[in-house]
Amino acid sequence: MLPGIAEELNKLNSFYNNDTSNLIVLYGPKGVGLLSLIKEFTKDKKAYIHKVANTSLRNICYLWNKQLVSQGICLDNEYPDFSDIFDAILESLKGDKLVIVIEDFHNILKVCPDFVNQLGIFVREYQLDNRLLVILSTDHISWIENQFVSIIGKSAYSIDGFIKVNPLSFLDLACFYNTDIEKCIGYYCILGGLQDYWIYFKPELSLKDNIINAFLKDDAPLKRVGEDIILNEMRELNVYSTVLASLAEGREKLNALHNHTEFGRAKLSVYLKNLDAIDVIKKVYSYDTAGFVNTKKGIYRINNSLVAFWYRFIYPNLSMLDTLDPDEFYDKFIKEGLRDFTNRYFSNVCREYMLLMSEKGALEIEATRYGTWVGKNGTIDIILEDDNRKTVVGFCHTGPDAMNLMDLEWLIFCIDKAYLDPEMIYIYSLYGFDNKLKMNARGSDQIKLIELSDF
Numbered sequence: 001m002l003p004g005i006a007e008e009l010n011k012l013n014s015f016y017n018n019d020t021s022n023l024i025v026l027y028g029p030k031g032v033g034l035l036s037l038i039k040e041f042t043k044d045k046k047a048y049i050h051k052v053a054n055t056s057l058r059n060i061c062y063l064w065n066k067q068l069v070s071q072g073i074c075l076d077n078e079y080p081d082f083s084d085i086f087d088a089i090l091e092s093l094k095g096d097k098l099v100i101v102i103e104d105f106h107n108i109l110k111v112c113p114d115f116v117n118q119l120g121i122f123v124r125e126y127q128l129d130n131r132l133l134v135i136l137s138t139d140h141i142s143w144i145e146n147q148f149v150s151i152i153g154k155s156a157y158s159i160d161g162f163i164k165v166n167p168l169s170f171l172d173l174a175c176f177y178n179t180d181i182e183k184c185i186g187y188y189c190i191l192g193g194l195q196d197y198w199i200y201f202k203p204e205l206s207l208k209d210n211i212i213n214a215f216l217k218d219d220a221p222l223k224r225v226g227e228d229i230i231l232n233e234m235r236e237l238n239v240y241s242t243v244l245a246s247l248a249e250g251r252e253k254l255n256a257l258h259n260h261t262e263f264g265r266a267k268l269s270v271y272l273k274n275l276d277a278i279d280v281i282k283k284v285y286s287y288d289t290a291g292f293v294n295t296k297k298g299i300y301r302i303n304n305s306l307v308a309f310w311y312r313f314i315y316p317n318l319s320m321l322d323t324l325d326p327d328e329f330y331d332k333f334i335k336e337g338l339r340d341f342t343n344r345y346f347s348n349v350c351r352e353y354m355l356l357m358s359e360k361g362a363l364e365i366e367a368t369r370y371g372t373w374v375g376k377n378g379t380i381d382i383i384l385e386d387d388n389r390k391t392v393v394g395f396c397h398t399g400p401d402a403m404n405l406m407d408l409e410w411l412i413f414c415i416d417k418a419y420l421d422p423e424m425i426y427i428y429s430l431y432g433f434d435n436k437l438k439m440n441a442r443g444s445d446q447i448k449l450i451e452l453s454d455f
Contacts, residue, residue, distance in 0.1 A: 002195070004172040005037050011163050012041045012135075016097065021123045021132040023116075023158055025148075028165030029279055030139040030232045031306070033195030037165060038101055038137065047099035048089050054104070057111040061085070082115065086122050090132075097131045105136040106143055113151055120158025142233050142277045167193025167279075170349045171356070179203035181452045185430070189345035192305040197222065207338075208330055215314060216326035223321070226310030233278045239263075241315065243271050244302065247281065248312040252299045272300055280304045287371035287383045287418075296374045305345045312341055342430075343398040347372070347381040350396045350428045350450075354382060364423040365390045378414040382426075393422045397429040404434045408447075426450055 008026075015022045028034055038049065053063050061079050068075065068085070073092045075084055089100060102108075108115045119134060126132050138144060141164070149156045173191070174184045176198055186207045191197050200214040200221050214222045226244070227237060234240050246260050254272075258265050275281040282303040286295035302308035314321065317333045324332065351370065358367040367384035382394030395411045397403040408427070415422065427433075428450045433441070441447045 002168060002172040002175055004168040004193075005033070005040065005165075008037055008163060008165055009041055011161075012037075015161060016041075016045070016099065016133050018133075019131070021126060021134075022160040023120060023123050023134045024136070024161040024163060025144065025159060026135050026137045026163045026165065027141055027144045028139060029141055029167065029194070029304075030229050031194035031196040032139070032165050032167055034137050034139060034165060035103070036195060038103075038135070042099055042101065045099050046093050046095040046097070047101065048093060049101040049103065051103040052105055052107040054107045054110075057108075060108060060111070082118050083122060086119075090126065097133070099133045099135065101135045101137060103137045104139075106138045106140050109148075109151060114155075116152045116158060117155040120155060123158070140233060141279065142274070146277060168195050169193060170352050173198065177201075177203050182430070183207070185346060185349055185452070186342065188349060189305055189342040190309045192345075194304075194306055197225070197306060208335075211334065212326045212330055215310075216321065216329050218322075222306075222310075223314075226307050226315060229280070229304070229307055234274065239271060240275065241311070243268070243275065244280070244307065244311040245315050247300060247302050248308055248315075252284075252301060253296075254298055254300070257300075280307050284372065284374055286374040287380075296376055299374055301344075305348075308345075309341065313337065339399060343396070346398050346428075346430065347394075347396040350394050350426075351382045353428075353450075354384060354392070354394055354426060358384065364392055367392075373414070373418045373420075375414055375417050377417065378410060380411075380414050380418060380420075383418075383420070391420055391422045392424045392426065393420065394426040394428065397427065397431075399429075399431040402432045402434045403427065403429045403437055405436050405440060408437055408440070422446070424448060 015024055026034060026038070042049070050064060050067065052060060055063070058079055061081065064085055065075055065078060065080050068088055073088050075088050077084060086100070090098060123132055123134055144162070170184070170188045172193070172195070173188050174181070177184055177187065183203060187198070187201050190211070191201065201210040205213070214220055216223070227241070230240050230244070231237055242261050243257065246257050251257050251260050254265060254268060257263070257268055261268070263271070272281060272283070276283065280303060281300055284299040284301055286297070302311070313334045317329070320329060320333070354363065355367060355370065357363045358365070363384070365384065365386040368387050369385045371383055373380040373383055380393050381396045383391055385391045393415060397407060411425070411427070415425070425447050427447065430452065432451055433449050438449065441449050
């Protein structure tokens with residue numbers, strides 16, 4: 001079991017161990033591993049799992065009945081209603097505490113807004129004799145957080161809890177692959193914390209070969225992944241693809257996006273807000289320091305690294321994807337920009353490492369706040385602060401060569417512009433440090449150099 005799902009498992013087990021029956025909603029972004037979590041939770045329990053098709057109400061009931069028949073559960077009606085279906089499931093399971101999981105339940109709500117009300121009544125009636133846990137699962141996070149309650153109305157009182165599953169951490173990915181740290185960093189900077197996609201990278205292959213197999217071949221499983229993730233939540237793919245492709249090319253301010261796309265600023269703000277609601281992008285607020293005057297303001301960045309990779313390298317070159325040999329496509333459109341792309345998401349790994357150090361008491365401070373300082377002339381990747389306003393900062397260097405004294409001087413310049421006086425400066429480098437910088441750091445009690453072997 002991956003460490004990152006322990007919290008969600010504990011929440012599910014808490015509902016399961018209640019003395020009453022419960023109806024809960026489990027949700028998270030596409031690819032986050034909802035089914036893996038459900039399987040882990042139900043492996044030692046009496047459970048029934050059903051995935052709802054995106055079809056008409058009559059056909060939902062028809063297909064559900066066919067699945068039940070295939071499992072030896074027979075109903076009198078070929079087109080049963082939901083109460084018949086639930087009765088049949090419970091009759092087949094029999095036990096003191098049962099779990100029913102309904103995946104993609106949003107497909108039912110599209111055609112039967114009263115479904116949650118019917119289910120709530122059923123759960124309350126059933127608990128007169130036995131206990132029942134019903135889990136409604138979906139990967140439509142914006143729909144859950146912005147529309148679900150208004151659709152079901154007073155039936156929302158039937159819901160006993162909401163559990164949101166967030167992308168997993170770098171530590172989870174490293175545990176999953178159990179390979180050298182440099183490979184894991186490369187995987188995480190592309191695939192992020194979306195567990196369902198991790199199976200497509202193989203540790204025995206090079207990063208290039210993994211990208212070719214997963215994204216570029218004719219039968220590549222992630223060939224259209226960027227569009228798939230957006231289409232899962234949004235209808236106007238052409239609009240959102242335009243915005244994401246612009247962000248992926250480095251147009252991070254509203255004015256730059258407006259000039260490139262020619263979308264109105266008001267509409268752009270709505271599009272960006274919608275993408276933020278599904279955790280695909282984030283508005284970057286520079287960490288609050290005395291150097292506020294030196295910060296960039298109104299910056300937007302793609303938060304989902306898999307979406308960022310696809311819109312940075314695949315989407316702009318789709319016309320060539322089916323005509324070029326995969327190796328040629330990689331060399332022509334991905335190879336040169338990959339290291340620069342990795343740079344931005346490497347800082348996520350380093351921040352996680354520093355927060356873990358803080359939790360273990362291995363940092364100079366006990367961090368209660370963290371963020372990034374985005375300056376007009378440079379960036380401090382990581383700032384951690386405690387309740388007494390003491391700080392430590394982190395800087396992430398990805399090459400192409402070993403970090404040197406000039407790079408350090410640039411970092412000190414950024415720290416001065418942010419008006420910070422950190423207790424310690426942690427410097428992370430994918431390709432190590434040159435000898436002059438190492439000698440300089442040895443003579444300083446304020447600088448710690450961190451190489452991959454230290455993770």
